Amino acid sequence: QExxxxxxxxxxxxxxxxxxEPFKRAVEADSNGELTVRVYPGGELGAxxxxxxxxxxxxxxxxxxxxxxxxxxxxxxSMIVELPGAIPEGMTGYDMIWNAFDTSLRGEFPGTxxxxxxxxxxxxFIMKDREVRSPEDLRGxxxxxxxxxxxxxxxxxxxxxVQMAAGEMYNALQTGLIDGIITGASAITDFKLDExxxxxxxxxxxxxxxxxxxxxxxxxxxxxxxxxxxxDRHSGRVLSQSGEETWNALADRTLExxxxxxxxxxxxxxxxxxxxxxxxxxxxxxxxxxxxxxxAVLNDMxx
Amino acid sequence: MSNEWIGTLxxxxxxxxxxxxxxxxxxxxxxxxxxxxxxASPMNALNLLASETYTVVSNAELVVIPxxxxxxxxxxxxxxxxKLYDAAYAMIGxxxxxxxxxxxxxxxxxxxxxxxxxxxxxxxxxxxIGEMERFKYSGRLSTGAVAAGGTLGILIPPSTGFVxxxxxxxxxxxxxxxxxxxxxxxLTALFVLMITGLTWLKPELAPQGPxxxxxxxxxxxxxxxxxxxxxxxTIGGIYSGIFSPVEAAAVGAGLVVLYGLFTRSLTxxxxxxxxxxxxxxxxxxxxxxxxxxxxxxxLALSHIPTAVGEFxxxxxxxxxxxxxxxxxxxxVLGCFLEGFAMLVLTMPIFFPVIVGLGFxxxxxxxxVVLTLEMGLISPPVGINVFIVKSVAPNVPLxxxxxxxxxxxxxxxxxxxxxxxxPQLVLFLPNTMIT
Amino acid sequence: MFMLRxxxxxxxxxxxxxxxxxxxxxxxxILADVAGRNLLNAPLRGTQDLMQVALIIIxxxxxxxxxxxxxxxxxxxxxxxxxxxxxxxxNLIGRWLGALIFFGxxxxxxxxxxxxxxxxxxxxxxxxxxxxFQYLIAVCSLLTAVSMVLPRPPKVSExxxxxxxxxx
Ligand code: NA
Ligand code: NA
Numbered sequence: 001q002e003x004x005x006x007x008x009x010x011x012x013x014x015x016x017x018x019x020x021e022p023f024k025r026a027v028e029a030d031s032n033g034e035l036t037v038r039v040y041p042g043g044e045l046g047a048x049x050x051x052x053x054x055x056x057x058x059x060x061x062x063x064x065x066x067x068x069x070x071x072x073x074x075x076x077x078s079m080i081v082e083l084p085g086a087i088p089e090g091m092t093g094y095d096m097i098w099n100a101f102d103t104s105l106r107g108e109f110p111g112t113x114x115x116x117x118x119x120x121x122x123x124x125f126i127m128k129d130r131e132v133r134s135p136e137d138l139r140g141x142x143x144x145x146x147x148x149x150x151x152x153x154x155x156x157x158x159x160x161x162v163q164m165a166a167g168e169m170y171n172a173l174q175t176g177l178i179d180g181i182i183t184g185a186s187a188i189t190d191f192k193l194d195e196x197x198x199x200x201x202x203x204x205x206x207x208x209x210x211x212x213x214x215x216x217x218x219x220x221x222x223x224x225x226x227x228x229x230x231x232d233r234h235s236g237r238v239l240s241q242s243g244e245e246t247w248n249a250l251a252d253r254t255l256e257x258x259x260x261x262x263x264x265x266x267x268x269x270x271x272x273x274x275x276x277x278x279x280x281x282x283x284x285x286x287x288x289x290x291x292x293x294x295x296a297v298l299n300d301m302x303x
Numbered sequence: 304m305s306n307e308w309i310g311t312l313x314x315x316x317x318x319x320x321x322x323x324x325x326x327x328x329x330x331x332x333x334x335x336x337x338x339x340x341x342x343a344s345p346m347n348a349l350n351l352l353a354s355e356t357y358t359v360v361s362n363a364e365l366v367v368i369p370x371x372x373x374x375x376x377x378x379x380x381x382x383x384x385x386k387l388y389d390a391a392y393a394m395i396g397x398x399x400x401x402x403x404x405x406x407x408x409x410x411x412x413x414x415x416x417x418x419x420x421x422x423x424x425x426x427x428x429x430x431x432i433g434e435m436e437r438f439k440y441s442g443r444l445s446t447g448a449v450a451a452g453g454t455l456g457i458l459i460p461p462s463t464g465f466v467x468x469x470x471x472x473x474x475x476x477x478x479x480x481x482x483x484x485x486x487x488x489x490l491t492a493l494f495v496l497m498i499t500g501l502t503w504l505k506p507e508l509a510p511q512g513p514x515x516x517x518x519x520x521x522x523x524x525x526x527x528x529x530x531x532x533x534x535x536x537t538i539g540g541i542y543s544g545i546f547s548p549v550e551a552a553a554v555g556a557g558l559v560v561l562y563g564l565f566t567r568s569l570t571x572x573x574x575x576x577x578x579x580x581x582x583x584x585x586x587x588x589x590x591x592x593x594x595x596x597x598x599x600x601x602l603a604l605s606h607i608p609t610a611v612g613e614f615x616x617x618x619x620x621x622x623x624x625x626x627x628x629x630x631x632x633x634x635v636l637g638c639f640l641e642g643f644a645m646l647v648l649t650m651p652i653f654f655p656v657i658v659g660l661g662f663x664x665x666x667x668x669x670x671v672v673l674t675l676e677m678g679l680i681s682p683p684v685g686i687n688v689f690i691v692k693s694v695a696p697n698v699p700l701x702x703x704x705x706x707x708x709x710x711x712x713x714x715x716x717x718x719x720x721x722x723x724x725p726q727l728v729l730f731l732p733n734t735m736i737t
Numbered sequence: 738m739f740m741l742r743x744x745x746x747x748x749x750x751x752x753x754x755x756x757x758x759x760x761x762x763x764x765x766x767i768l769a770d771v772a773g774r775n776l777l778n779a780p781l782r783g784t785q786d787l788m789q790v791a792l793i794i795i796x797x798x799x800x801x802x803x804x805x806x807x808x809x810x811x812x813x814x815x816x817x818x819x820x821x822x823x824x825x826x827x828n829l830i831g832r833w834l835g836a837l838i839f840f841g842x843x844x845x846x847x848x849x850x851x852x853x854x855x856x857x858x859x860x861x862x863x864x865x866x867x868x869x870f871q872y873l874i875a876v877c878s879l880l881t882a883v884s885m886v887l888p889r890p891p892k893v894s895e896x897x898x899x900x901x902x903x904x905x
Pocket of ligand 2: 677678679680681
C-alpha cells in the first residue's frame with residue numbers, strides 16, 4: 001500500500017526533515033514495508049500553497065502539507081494560536097492546538113485526518129536599515145505581512161502593512177519597497193533574506209505561523225485496522241512535536257548565522273522593552289478574542 | 304505497462320496531436336487528463352482540472368502578463384514604439400543591413416519595456432517588416448531578425464520568462480532581471496554582427512540605407528524621448544523601491560495612456576482595441592500555461608522526472624556534462640513545446656539536479672531562458688515564427704525558419720560564452736545585490 | 738440554430754467586454770495602491786486579492802472569444818501537406834476535444850465550488866468568497882464548450898462580433 005504525500009516546496013525545505021521523513025521512516029519500518037510513503041515535492045501533484053488542503057480532501061494526494069494562513073478564512077479558530085501573545089510562557093504551540101482539537105477545532109478540518117498540527121518559531125522583525133526597539137519605531141514603516149490579522153497588528157503599532165507573495169520579499173526589501181518583514185526566523189534561510197536585511201529584532205510577541213499535515217479521511221478509513229493503528233501511533237502530538245522542534249532548531253541555527261555576520265545588527269529586546277510590546281499585544285489579543293466563542297477556543301487551547 | 308512507459312507514450316501522443324494541428328493547449332490538456340486518469344483515477348483527473356486551473360488563474364503575480372501586453376499595445380497605438388524604432392534607424396540606418404540591425408536594437412529597446420517575447424515580436428514586426436520591405440530588404444532577413452530579436456523580450460528585463468522561472472524555483476525576480484541585462488546586450492551585439500556579416504557576404508539581402516545628417520539623427524532621438532522617459536521611470540521606480548515589477552507594468556501602462564491622451568494620439572477606440580487585444584493574447588498564452596500545469600502531475604505520476612533525474616545524475620560525465628545534457632534536453636523539448644509550458648513542465652525535474660551540482664540558480668535561469676528563446680524560433684512549434692508570419696503574410700513560413708537559422712546559431716554561441724564566462728551573467732546581480 | 742448562435746455570440750462578446758473592463762480597473766487599482774502607499778502611507782487594502790480575482794475574470798471572460806477569433810495557438814506546419822478534407826476533419830476534432838475539456842473544467846469547477854463553500858474559502862484580506870468565481874469559471878467554460886460544438890457561422894456574424902466590440 002502506497003501513500004502519496006505532496007507538498008509545494010523544494011525537497012531541501014525544512015518540512016522534509018521536520019515531518020515528512022520522520023513519518024515516512026516510522027510508518028515504513030513499523031509496517032515492515034507494507035505501508036509506504038511516496039513523496040511528491042515542489043508541487044509535482046499540484047502547484048502552489050493555496051490548494052493543498054483541497055487536494056488532500058479530494059484525494060489528488062493522500063497527504064498534503066500547508067500553511068493555515070494562506071486560506072485563513074478556513075482556519076479562523078485554529079489560527080487563534082498564531083495571535084501575538086496567544087502562547088503563554090512554557091507552553092508549546094502544538095500542545096495548545098491538540099488540547100483544543102476535539103472540542104473546538106475538528107470542524108475546521110472536514111474530510112481529512114490531521115496527522116500533525118504545529119507552529120513555527122516565534123516571529124521576529126527582519127528589517128533593512130531600520131532598528132526596531134519599540135512599537136514607536138514602526139511608525140510610517142512599510143512592513144510585509146502574510147495575512148489580514150497580522151496586517152491589523154502592524155497597523156495597531158503604527159506601521160503600514162504591505163501584502164505580497166513570499167517570493168517577492170527579497171526584491172522588495174532590497175529595493176526599499178518595504179522596510180521590513182514580520183515572520184519566523186526560518187524564513188531568513190528559505191528566502192535568503194539575510195542577503196538584503198541587516199537589522200533583526202528578537203523577543204517581541206509577534207505571533208507564530210500554523211502548519212498542517214493532513215490525510216484524506218477516506219484513504220485512512222480504507223486501510224486495515226493494523227495500518228490505521230500504525231499511522232495513529234506516528235502522528236498527532238508526536239509528529240507535531242517533531243515538526244515544531246525541527247522548525248525551532250532551524251530558527252536557532254539561522255539566528256546564529258545572522259549574529260555571526262558583523263554587518264548585521266541583532267537587537268535582543270530587554271525585559272523593559274518587551275513589556276511595551278507585550279501591552280500592545282495583550283490589547284490586540286483581547287480585541288481579537290472579543291467574542292465568547294473565540295475566548296472559549298483560547299481557553300481550551302491553554303488548558 | 305509500467306508508469307514510465309505510459310508517460311513516454313503520453314509524450315509521443317502529445318507530439319502527434321500537435322503535428323495534427325490540434326491547438327497546443329487542448330493537446331496538452333487532453334494528454335494530461337487521460338494520463339492522470341490512467342495512472343491515478345478519472346476522479347483525480349477531474350479534481351486536478353479544477354484545482355490546477357484555479358491555481359494558475361488566481362496567481363496575482365501573473366497579472367504582469369496582461370499588464371505588459373496592454374502597455375505594449377498602447378505604446379504601438381500611440382506611435383511610441385515606432386518612434387523608438389525610428390531613432391534606432393536614424394542612428395545606424397546607413398550601415399550595411401542597418402535597418403535589420405536597427406530592428407534588432409529596437410527589439411532590445413522594446414524588450415526593456417515589455418516582458419513578453421510574443422508582444423515584442425508582434426509589436427516590432429508590425430512596425431518594422433513593412434519598412435524593410437519598402438527598402439527592398441529580403442523577407443528572409445527582415446522576418447528572421449524580428450522573430451529572433453523579439454525573443455530578447457524574455458532575456459532583457461522586465462521578463463515574464465524570468466518571472467515564471469522565479470515563481471517555479473523560488474528565486475529572486477530582481478536578481479534574475481539584473482542577470483539578464485548583460486547577456487541581453489551581448490546577444491543583441493551578436494545578432495547585429497551576424498546581420499552585418501550576412502549582408503557583407505550577400506549585399507542583395509539588404510540594400511544600404513541613406514546617410515542621415517546629424518539633424519536627422521537628433522530629430523529621431525527627440526522623437527524617442529517620450530518612450531525613453533517611460534522606460535526610465537518604470538525601471539527607475541522598480542529599483543528605487545517605489546513599486547514592484549508587477550506594479551511597474553501598471554505604472555507603465557498608465558504612463559503611455561497619459562502620453563497618448565495628452566498628445567491626442569490615443570483615441571478611446573484605440574484604447575479599447577488595445578485592452579481587448581491584451582485580454583485575448585493573455586488568455587491564449589495562459590490557456591497553455593494552465594494546460595502545462597495539468598501535464599505536470601501526469602509526468603510526476605509516471606515517475607519519468609525521477610527516472611530522468613536519476614539517469615542524468617547517475618551518468619559519469621561530470622557536472623558540466625550533465626549541464627550540457629540538460630540544456631540539450633531543453634533544446635529538443637523546445638522544438639515542440641511552448642516556452643512557459645516547458646518551464647513549468649521541466650523545472651521540477653532539473654532544478655534540484657542543477658542546484659545539487661552546485662551551479663548558481665540565477666546563472667542557470669539565464670541559460671534556461673536563452674534555450675527558451677531558441678525554442679521560440681525552432682520548428683515545428685516556433686511561436687515567434689507564427690507571430691511574425693501573421694504580420695508578414697507574404698513571406699512563406701519555410702523562409703522565416705531559414706531566415707531565423709543564423710540567429711539560432713548565434714544563440715548557441717551565446718550559451719557557450721556564458722557557460723565559459725559565468726561572470727558575464729552574474730556580475731550585475733552579484734555587485735548590485737549583496 | 739442561427740438564433741442560438743447569435744445569442745451565444747452576444748454572450749461571448751459581453752464576457753470579453755467584462756474581461757477588458759476588469760483589466761482597465763485593475764490597472765487603476767494598482768495605481769491607486771502605489772500612490773496611496775508612497776504618498777499617503779495608506780495602501781489600497783487588499784490589492785493582492787483584487788489582482789487574484791481580476792486575473793480570473795480577464796482570462797475566463799475572454800476564453801470563449803479566443804476560440805471565436807480562432808486565436809488558439811496550433812502548429813500549422815503540416816497544413817499545406819494535408820488534404821482539404823483532412824484539414825477540416827482535424828479542425829473539427831480539435832474543436833470537439835476543446836469542447837470536452839472546457840465541459841470538464843465546468844463540471845469539475847462546480848464540484849470544487851461546493852468544497853470551497855464547505856471550507857469557507859475566500860481571499861486572505863478582503864475575504865472575497867472563492868465559490869462565486871469558480872461558478873463564473875464554470876459558466877464561461879460552458880459557454881466556450883457550447884460555442885465550440887455549434888457549427889461555425891458564416892463570415893457575416895464574424896464581423897458582427899468584431900463590430901459589436903468596437904461600438905460598445
Ligand atoms: Na523584456
Ligand atoms: Na519551438
